Amino acid sequence: MADFDLTEGIRKLFLASVGAVAMGAEKSQEVVEDLVKKGELTVEQGKTLNQELTRKAKEVFENTSDSALRAHLASMTSEERAAYAKKVAQMSADIDAASVKVEVDEAEKTEDAAE
Known part of the structure; x- marks a missing residue:
């Protein structure tokens, strides 16, 4: 059976979650910009929505990094x-x-x- 490096697995999980958060933030910004272009949102509403989505993405990232660090420390x-x-x-x-x-x-x- 191949050796499994827990630290490497945690690192990959962390990087994947960071990538997912970044992609989600980018996609949500595109959606907001499209809605503004279509006139379904005002520019001010778009900015407010984008700021809220960015804040939530940052919050998810911080929670994920805390969890990854805790798991890494637990393996030591x-x-x-x-x-x-x-x-x-x-x-x-x-x-x-x-x-x-x-x-x-x-x-x-x-x-x-x-x-």
Whole structure:
């Protein structure tokens, strides 16, 4: 029997759900645009409907990604989860440090321009 990699299966499921959400959002936008062209919806109603559909698609995506992450974490040992949490914390710290550097660089440019 072939080995089944649960992590790979979860990753594929996650990517498929992201693709489905993206396709659904694109198709709904096309439908709204067609209705506006036909005059069945005003432009303002179309914009409102499109914003609502986009919000719902984003909500589905966030719920799907949370479920995929939970399943991925459940497939790990406690040691693997601890290492993963440490890695995520380090990435977060790196991103925070990078944003501080950008802010400092922007402040220096502003000071140099003022002189």
